Amino acid sequence: MKNVLIASLLLTSSAVILAAEAPIAGNVQTRCLITTDTNGVFGNPLPSKLSTASADGGVVPVVRYDVTLADAYLAKVTTPTAFSSSPALADAVTWTGSTTVTKTTDAGMAAYETGKVTYGSTTQYDLTIAGSTWFSSEAAAVYGVSKSFPGGSYTAVIVAECIAK
Secondary structure, three states: OHHHHHHHHHHHHHHHHOOOOOOOOOOOOOOEEEEEEEOOEOEEEEOOEEEOOHHHOOEOOEEEEEEOOOOOEEEEEEOOOOOOEOOOOOOOEEEEEEEEEEEEOOHHHHHHHHOOEEEOOEEEEEEOOOEEEEEEEEEEEEEOOOOOOOOOOOEOOOEEEEEEO
Protein backbone atom coordinates (compact mmCIF):
# COMPACT_ATOMS: atom_id res chain seq x y z
CA MET A 1 0.00 0.00 0.00
CA LYS A 2 2.82 2.32 0.91
CA ASN A 3 4.58 1.61 -2.39
CA VAL A 4 1.41 2.36 -4.38
CA LEU A 5 1.03 5.70 -2.63
CA ILE A 6 4.66 6.69 -3.32
CA ALA A 7 4.33 5.64 -6.97
CA SER A 8 1.14 7.72 -7.33
CA LEU A 9 2.87 10.78 -5.89
CA LEU A 10 5.84 10.37 -8.24
CA LEU A 11 3.58 10.02 -11.28
CA THR A 12 1.55 13.08 -10.30
CA SER A 13 4.60 15.27 -9.67
CA SER A 14 6.29 14.15 -12.89
CA ALA A 15 3.26 15.29 -14.93
CA VAL A 16 3.83 18.85 -13.72
CA ILE A 17 7.54 18.66 -14.50
CA LEU A 18 6.81 17.51 -18.05
CA ALA A 19 4.80 20.67 -18.86
CA ALA A 20 6.03 22.65 -21.86
CA GLU A 21 5.96 26.32 -22.76
CA ALA A 22 4.99 27.46 -26.24
CA PRO A 23 6.34 30.94 -27.01
CA ILE A 24 4.28 33.45 -28.93
CA ALA A 25 6.19 36.12 -30.83
CA GLY A 26 5.13 39.06 -32.92
CA ASN A 27 6.36 42.33 -34.34
CA VAL A 28 4.56 45.64 -34.29
CA GLN A 29 5.66 48.31 -36.73
CA THR A 30 5.12 51.87 -35.66
CA ARG A 31 2.79 53.94 -37.74
CA CYS A 32 4.51 57.14 -36.67
CA LEU A 33 7.78 58.21 -38.28
CA ILE A 34 9.81 61.26 -37.21
CA THR A 35 12.18 62.91 -39.68
CA THR A 36 14.42 65.95 -39.31
CA ASP A 37 13.32 68.28 -42.08
CA THR A 38 15.64 71.20 -41.24
CA ASN A 39 18.64 71.23 -38.90
CA GLY A 40 18.76 74.24 -36.61
CA VAL A 41 21.57 76.78 -36.48
CA PHE A 42 22.27 79.26 -33.68
CA GLY A 43 22.56 82.90 -34.64
CA ASN A 44 24.51 85.17 -32.29
CA PRO A 45 22.67 88.55 -32.36
CA LEU A 46 24.22 89.66 -29.06
CA PRO A 47 27.44 88.48 -27.41
CA SER A 48 25.36 86.97 -24.58
CA LYS A 49 22.67 85.32 -26.73
CA LEU A 50 22.43 82.34 -29.07
CA SER A 51 19.12 81.92 -30.88
CA THR A 52 17.59 79.83 -33.67
CA ALA A 53 15.14 82.64 -34.58
CA SER A 54 15.45 83.90 -38.15
CA ALA A 55 15.37 87.50 -36.87
CA ASP A 56 18.51 86.68 -34.84
CA GLY A 57 20.38 85.17 -37.79
CA GLY A 58 19.56 81.59 -36.83
CA VAL A 59 17.81 78.73 -38.58
CA VAL A 60 14.75 77.23 -36.88
CA PRO A 61 14.89 73.42 -36.67
CA VAL A 62 11.90 71.58 -38.16
CA VAL A 63 10.81 67.99 -37.52
CA ARG A 64 8.14 66.15 -39.52
CA TYR A 65 5.81 63.53 -38.09
CA ASP A 66 4.27 61.10 -40.59
CA VAL A 67 1.32 59.25 -39.04
CA THR A 68 -0.55 56.48 -40.88
CA LEU A 69 -2.92 55.60 -38.02
CA ALA A 70 -5.12 58.42 -36.74
CA ASP A 71 -5.69 59.02 -33.02
CA ALA A 72 -3.05 56.51 -31.89
CA TYR A 73 -0.05 58.74 -31.07
CA LEU A 74 1.07 61.79 -29.14
CA ALA A 75 3.86 64.00 -30.47
CA LYS A 76 6.22 65.34 -27.83
CA VAL A 77 8.77 67.98 -28.82
CA THR A 78 11.23 69.20 -26.19
CA THR A 79 13.37 72.29 -26.72
CA PRO A 80 16.88 72.34 -25.20
CA THR A 81 17.58 73.15 -21.57
CA ALA A 82 21.35 72.64 -21.86
CA PHE A 83 24.08 72.42 -24.46
CA SER A 84 25.04 68.92 -25.54
CA SER A 85 28.49 70.32 -26.29
CA SER A 86 30.03 73.73 -25.74
CA PRO A 87 33.17 75.42 -24.45
CA ALA A 88 33.49 75.54 -20.66
CA LEU A 89 30.96 77.96 -19.21
CA ALA A 90 31.54 79.58 -15.82
CA ASP A 91 28.06 81.07 -15.44
CA ALA A 92 24.44 79.94 -15.80
CA VAL A 93 22.63 79.76 -19.13
CA THR A 94 18.95 80.70 -19.25
CA TRP A 95 16.96 78.82 -21.89
CA THR A 96 13.68 79.70 -23.61
CA GLY A 97 11.96 77.79 -26.35
CA SER A 98 8.68 77.20 -28.11
CA THR A 99 7.27 74.74 -30.62
CA THR A 100 4.54 75.44 -33.19
CA VAL A 101 2.81 73.63 -36.03
CA THR A 102 4.07 75.23 -39.24
CA LYS A 103 2.74 72.99 -42.01
CA THR A 104 0.24 70.12 -42.39
CA THR A 105 -1.14 67.84 -45.08
CA ASP A 106 -4.72 68.12 -43.77
CA ALA A 107 -6.59 71.32 -42.91
CA GLY A 108 -8.04 69.63 -39.79
CA MET A 109 -4.55 69.45 -38.31
CA ALA A 110 -4.68 73.20 -37.66
CA ALA A 111 -6.46 72.24 -34.42
CA TYR A 112 -3.19 70.69 -33.19
CA GLU A 113 -1.83 74.15 -32.42
CA THR A 114 -4.83 75.24 -30.35
CA GLY A 115 -5.02 71.88 -28.56
CA LYS A 116 -1.34 71.64 -27.63
CA VAL A 117 -0.23 71.19 -24.04
CA THR A 118 3.04 72.78 -22.88
CA TYR A 119 4.84 71.86 -19.67
CA GLY A 120 8.39 72.88 -18.92
CA SER A 121 10.29 72.80 -22.21
CA THR A 122 8.03 70.10 -23.71
CA THR A 123 5.08 70.66 -26.01
CA GLN A 124 2.66 67.78 -26.59
CA TYR A 125 0.23 67.34 -29.47
CA ASP A 126 -2.51 64.74 -29.92
CA LEU A 127 -2.08 63.40 -33.46
CA THR A 128 -5.73 62.70 -34.25
CA ILE A 129 -5.50 62.76 -38.06
CA ALA A 130 -3.39 60.58 -40.37
CA GLY A 131 -0.91 62.55 -42.46
CA SER A 132 2.20 64.69 -42.07
CA THR A 133 2.76 67.55 -39.66
CA TRP A 134 5.80 69.84 -39.49
CA PHE A 135 6.78 71.28 -36.11
CA SER A 136 9.20 74.22 -35.77
CA SER A 137 11.02 74.84 -32.50
CA GLU A 138 12.72 78.11 -31.66
CA ALA A 139 15.30 78.03 -28.89
CA ALA A 140 17.39 80.74 -27.27
CA ALA A 141 20.17 80.66 -24.71
CA VAL A 142 21.27 83.72 -22.72
CA TYR A 143 24.56 83.57 -20.86
CA GLY A 144 24.93 85.00 -17.36
CA VAL A 145 24.00 88.63 -16.83
CA SER A 146 25.13 90.30 -20.05
CA LYS A 147 28.23 88.08 -20.28
CA SER A 148 29.67 87.16 -23.64
CA PHE A 149 29.65 83.53 -24.72
CA PRO A 150 33.22 82.23 -25.06
CA GLY A 151 34.31 81.53 -28.63
CA GLY A 152 33.75 77.98 -29.83
CA SER A 153 31.21 75.53 -31.13
CA TYR A 154 27.82 75.17 -29.42
CA THR A 155 25.40 72.30 -29.93
CA ALA A 156 21.97 71.66 -28.44
CA VAL A 157 19.32 69.08 -29.30
CA ILE A 158 15.59 69.19 -29.95
CA VAL A 159 14.07 65.89 -28.76
CA ALA A 160 11.10 64.67 -30.82
CA GLU A 161 9.17 61.64 -29.60
CA CYS A 162 6.14 59.74 -30.85
CA ILE A 163 4.30 58.12 -27.93
CA ALA A 164 1.70 55.42 -28.54
CA LYS A 165 -1.56 56.19 -26.70
